[in-house]
Amino acid sequence: MVTSSPQFSDIQDHWARLFIEALARRGIISGFPNGTFRPNQSMTRAEFATIISKAFVRPVKRKYVRFVDVPSGYWAGAAIVNAYERGFISGFPDNTFRPTNRISKVEVLVSLVSGLEVAANIKPHLQTSLSQIYLDAAQIPNYATDDIAVATSAGMVVNYPNIKLLNPNGAATRADVAAFIYQALVYQDEAPAIASSYIVVPPKPGTLPQTVKVSHQREFRGAWVATVWNSDWPSKPGLPVEQQQAELRAILDRMQAMKLNALILQVRPEGDAFYASQLEPWSYWLSGAQGKAPNPFYDPLEYAIAQSHQRNIELHAWFNPYRAKVSTKLPPNVRPHLSVTNPEAVYPWGNQLWMDPGLKVVQDRAYNVILDVVRRYDIDGVHLDDYFYPYPIEGKSFPDDKTYAAYQASGGKLSLGDWRRENVNQMVQRLSTGIKAAKSHVKFGISPFGIYRPGQPPQIKGLDAYSVLYADSKKWLEQGWIDYLAPQLYWRIDQTAQSYPVLLKWWTDNNPKERHIYAGNNLGQLDGKAWNLEEIKKQVQITRNLSDNLSLGNIFFSMEAFTQNRQGIYDNFKTSTYTQPALVPNMSWRDTIPPAPPAGVAVKDGKLTWNAANPDIRSWTLYKQNGSTWTLQRILPAGTTFATLEPGKYALSAVDKMANESGGVLVSVT
Numbered sequence: 001m002v003t004s005s006p007q008f009s010d011i012q013d014h015w016a017r018l019f020i021e022a023l024a025r026r027g028i029i030s031g032f033p034n035g036t037f038r039p040n041q042s043m044t045r046a047e048f049a050t051i052i053s054k055a056f057v058r059p060v061k062r063k064y065v066r067f068v069d070v071p072s073g074y075w076a077g078a079a080i081v082n083a084y085e086r087g088f089i090s091g092f093p094d095n096t097f098r099p100t101n102r103i104s105k106v107e108v109l110v111s112l113v114s115g116l117e118v119a120a121n122i123k124p125h126l127q128t129s130l131s132q133i134y135l136d137a138a139q140i141p142n143y144a145t146d147d148i149a150v151a152t153s154a155g156m157v158v159n160y161p162n163i164k165l166l167n168p169n170g171a172a173t174r175a176d177v178a179a180f181i182y183q184a185l186v187y188q189d190e191a192p193a194i195a196s197s198y199i200v201v202p203p204k205p206g207t208l209p210q211t212v213k214v215s216h217q218r219e220f221r222g223a224w225v226a227t228v229w230n231s232d233w234p235s236k237p238g239l240p241v242e243q244q245q246a247e248l249r250a251i252l253d254r255m256q257a258m259k260l261n262a263l264i265l266q267v268r269p270e271g272d273a274f275y276a277s278q279l280e281p282w283s284y285w286l287s288g289a290q291g292k293a294p295n296p297f298y299d300p301l302e303y304a305i306a307q308s309h310q311r312n313i314e315l316h317a318w319f320n321p322y323r324a325k326v327s328t329k330l331p332p333n334v335r336p337h338l339s340v341t342n343p344e345a346v347y348p349w350g351n352q353l354w355m356d357p358g359l360k361v362v363q364d365r366a367y368n369v370i371l372d373v374v375r376r377y378d379i380d381g382v383h384l385d386d387y388f389y390p391y392p393i394e395g396k397s398f399p400d401d402k403t404y405a406a407y408q409a410s411g412g413k414l415s416l417g418d419w420r421r422e423n424v425n426q427m428v429q430r431l432s433t434g435i436k437a438a439k440s441h442v443k444f445g446i447s448p449f450g451i452y453r454p455g456q457p458p459q460i461k462g463l464d465a466y467s468v469l470y471a472d473s474k475k476w477l478e479q480g481w482i483d484y485l486a487p488q489l490y491w492r493i494d495q496t497a498q499s500y501p502v503l504l505k506w507w508t509d510n511n512p513k514e515r516h517i518y519a520g521n522n523l524g525q526l527d528g529k530a531w532n533l534e535e536i537k538k539q540v541q542i543t544r545n546l547s548d549n550l551s552l553g554n555i556f557f558s559m560e561a562f563t564q565n566r567q568g569i570y571d572n573f574k575t576s577t578y579t580q581p582a583l584v585p586n587m588s589w590r591d592t593i594p595p596a597p598p599a600g601v602a603v604k605d606g607k608l609t610w611n612a613a614n615p616d617i618r619s620w621t622l623y624k625q626n627g628s629t630w631t632l633q634r635i636l637p638a639g640t641t642f643a644t645l646e647p648g649k650y651a652l653s654a655v656d657k658m659a660n661e662s663g664g665v666l667v668s669v670t
Contacts, residue, residue, distance in 0.1 A: 008037035015160045016175035018194045019182040028054045029178060039175035046076035046099035048108065048177060049083040055181050058086040058115060067097035074099070088115030106144045106168035108177055112156060112184045113147040124149035129208045131663050133200065134159075134166040136593045144168070156183040157200040164596065211597055211663035214623045214651050216632040218585040218659070219544075220484070220518045220553025221578060222262035223255060223562065224318070227285050228269035228326055232559045238288025241296055248300075249307060254562055254570060256311040259578040263308050264383050264555060267301055268319040268369060270326050271338050271355070275301035275377070279369050281334050291334040305378050312619050312635040314584060316381035316445065317373055321366040321427065323387055325353035338365050347399045354390050357423045357470075358403040367430055374438045380657070381443035382435055386488055388424045389470045391463075420470040432481040436590075441657040443587065447486035447520050447555065448473040450503055457506045461497040480513035483587055486555050490522035492535055493542070501542045508549035516585055518553040519543050523561035526569065533567045540577055552585045581635045583621065586659040594663070595656040601665045608645055608667060610652060613638040618657045623664055625649040630664070645669045 008024075008031050011017045016039055023029045024037075029051055031037040064081045074080075080097060083089045088111045091097045113119060124146040130137040133152060140148050148168070151157055158179035159166055172180075183199065185191035225232040233251060234244045255263065267274040272283040272290060276299050281291040286300065294300070301317065308315040324339045324346045333339045338355060339346040345359045355362040370382055389398060404416055414422060428446070435444050449465040452474050465471045476482050487507050491498035500519075508517050521539055525531040543551050556562070562570045586592065598620065600611035613620075617638045623630040630651060636643065651664025 008035065010036045011039055014039050014175065015196075015198060016158075016179050018196070019158075019179040020175065022182055022191065022194065023055070023178050028181065029174075037174065039178075040173050042102045042171035043174055043177055044100050045089070045097065045103050046074075046080065048103045048111070048172075049089055049099075050076050050079040051177065051181065052088050052111065052115065053079040053082040055185070056086075056088075056115065058088075060085045061087040065091075065095070067091050067095060069096045070099060083111075083115070086115055087117075088112075102171040103177075104169050105166065105172045105176055105180075106140060106148065108172045108180050109151040109156060110144050110147045112180060113150050113154075116184060116188065118154050118156075118187070119147070119150050122150050122153045124153075125205065126152050126202065129203070131594070132208050132211060132597055133164075133203065135162075135164045135596060136166055136168070138592070138594075140166070140168045152200055153202045154184075154187045155199065155202060156180055156187060158183060158196065158198050159200060160198045163198055163200060165593070209597065209601055210666045212630070212651050212666055214621070214630045214632075214653060214664040215661065216580070216621075216623075217582060218552065219582045220262060220516070220555070220584050221258075221260040221582065222264055222316070222486075222518065222553065222555035223260055224264045224555060224558045225251060225266065226269075226558050227266040227274055227283065230285055232563070234286065237285055241294050241298055244286075244294070244300070245298070245303060248304060251559055251563065252307050252311050252313060255313055255559075258562065258570065258573040259581050260573075261312065261582060261584050262314040262316060262380075262555070263304070264316045264318050265301070265304055266318040266320075267373065269323070270320065270353075271324045271333070271365075273369075275299055275373065277369070277372065279336065279365070279372060281337050284330060290331065290337070301373070301377055301379075309378070309618070310637050310639070312581075312637055314380035316383040316443070317370075317377070317379045318383040318385065319366070319370055319373075320387050321370075321384060322355045322357050322362065322389070323352065324355050327351050328353065338362070349390050349396075349398070350393050352390070354398075356400050356403055357389060357427070358400055358407065358420070363423070363427055363430075366427060367434065370431060371434050371438055374435055374442055379442060381445055381483075382431065384428075384446045386447060386449045386465070386469065386471070389420055389468075392468050417467060417470065421466070421472050424470055425472060425475060428476050428481050429479070440591065443483040443590075444481075445484040445486060445518070446473065446476065446482050447488055450487045450489040450491070450520065451498065452506075452510075457502060459496060459499070459502065460506075474510055477507075477511050477513060477515055480515065480589070482515060483590065484516040484518055485511075486518040486520045488520040488522075488557070489539075490520065490524075490557070492531065493538060500539055504542065504546060504551060505549075508546055508551050511550060513589070514550055515589075516553075516587065517549075517551045518555050519551065521554050521556050523556050523558065523566070523569065526561050526566045528567050533569055533572060536569065537572070537577060581632055583619075583635065583655060583659050583661065586661075591658045592660060594660045595654045597662040597665050598652050598654050601652055601667060603645075603667045603669055606645055606647075606669055607642055608650065608652065608669070609642045610665075612641055613654070616656050617654050618659070619655045621653045621655055621661060621664075623651040623653070625651070 064085050127149040230236050273280045284290040305315050328351050342361050345361050346353050448471050451462045453466045454461050489500050493500045598610040620636040622634045624633045647669050650667050653664045654662040
């Protein structure tokens with residue numbers, strides 16, 4: 001019986017309104033006494049049993065066995081019996097039904113396929129193609145893959161807001177259930193079709209390309225490019241724009257030749273900017289005069305990002321959060337530098353100027369500057385180094401006594417050291433939250449001093465970064481605030497008190513949230529004597545040997561040694577250390593959903609072509625089959641849509657901004 005449609009006050013602009021109203025007219029679902037339907041509210045197993053019993057009239061298939069947690073007189077008891085006897089829903093091995101548990105989307109679809117016996121008429125021929133239909137197909141439980149394939153073929157699946165995301169293990173909302181049940185009625189010719197852009201239309205047989213699962217050994221291969229003191233780039237202040245750009249391209253060309261995949265570019269060395277900013281002045285190290293823009297104008301960060309991505313190199317923007325000037329002998333700072341707008345927040349420290357990390361104006365400036373870059377530029381990561389509170393000067397104390405006194409006067413109870421550490425911790429935590437909220441694919445990493453505290457582990461001696469720099473980097477790992485930590489392990493393997501392998505192992509052992517560890521390596525002392533090329537090669541191998549402990553790469557300080565080919569390191573890395581290309585490691589805690597495979601893949605006369613990338617794609621990977629294995633041949637930039645190939649069998653994959661890789665579309669070149 002079809003009745004007039006009730007007017008629920010909270011669904012008028014809802015994506016599932018037509019499904020909800022259609023079922024309500026049939027008396028299958030109802031709302032709440034206040035006139036709402038609450039479409040985004042999740043549904044319990046008992047509520048689902050009640051709805052499914054009203055939606056479908058089916059013969060009894062099995063006898064009800066009483067569940068221990070469904071007592072006599074339970075409000076949904078009759079519906080649970082009905083749904084169980086007709087094969088829509090079952091209990092658990094411990095003879096419970098768990099009526100108040102939230103039902104997942106995959107459980108709803110499995111229930112419909114089972115109760116309506118859809119698999120008797122539709123075979124799960126889409127089972128091997130689910131990864132091309134749903135980006136999160138890997139999250140479908142093994143027991144449910146056949147039923148999801150059948151439900152997809154039957155047109156029962158409705159995905160909101162992204163038709164490509166099933167979210168199989170997420171709690172089904174009341175709207176989801178209404179849409180699924182209505183589509184099941186449509187499948188049975190018991191209801192007219194409703195037009196919706198969220199209904200998954202099953203692909204026609206033969207229209208999906210054949211794909212294969214491909215992968216390779218991931219590794220983070222980074223280099224720091226320091227701009228302060230013109231250490232790496234540009235070679236001196238005030239160079240012509242054409243020369244600045246040429247020098248940067250030369251650096252990136254060398255990185256590409258060595259198969260490095262990450263540039264850590266210093267963009268805020270001293271409260272200034274290597275990019276167009278309304279918050280801070282142009283850097284002296286760029287133009288030779290702080291506040292002076294490049295002429296003719298260009299944006300160095302924007303240029304560096306574009307050039308990096310053309311070479312399949314990530315760009316991580318490197319910020320110094322608190323340093324205000326590296327030398328007071330340089331020309332004075334200009335507006336809007338913090339030392340000019342808020343001179344009370346900046347202190348002399350030796351021949352430098354340093355911001356007070358305890359002051360709100362300093363905290364807000366660092367946060368706003370970094371988030372401004374995250375929002376406006378297509379960076380891949382935010383990177384901080386080891387400069388928090390400044391390195392000590394013998395006989396001097398950092399002059400933040402007034403700030404600490406104000407904290408105590410407001411009721412603060414922390415000791416001076418704990419208060420300073422908490423100032424830094426709050427900055428790290430705030431950035432972690434803000435970066436993810438602004439752009440979910442931008443990574444956040446920090447490169448602290450390589451020794452956390454002397455005696456950790458026992459043989460280690462050296463500066464106490466915890467009590468001197470007030471950097472509690474172990475806590476950042478424990479809290480999972482950062483995506484990667486790159487401890488600066490700037491010592492040789494045989495230096496017992498600061499041993500590279502001992503320290504690296506300690507960092508990997510103190511990583512409960514399983515974040516990535518990328519060792520920082522010192523190339524600055526590569527002299528062929530105490531420091532030689534063999535030392536660096538061994539350090540890279542030690543890093544690789546700990547890959548099972550999430551030691552997943554290296555960052556080299558700095559690019560200058562590669563530019564000079566010091567001790568032949570550039571030649572060696574190009575031909576020996578990094579013999580194969582590699583994507584950076586993906587981050588399971590951030591995003592594991594692969595992109596859709598490349599579309600429009602075709603081959604003719606040895607030329608492979610495919611459709612242009614969408615904005616979420618960062619690159620393409622091209623594999624070649626060698627016997628039973630697939631070997632990564634090339635990583636191609638997102639703007640590429642063709643490749644010329646020798647005869648063989650290939651697989652082309654798409655890679656998104658989080659380095660998740662799609663299945664490879666198979667092609668044969670004859």
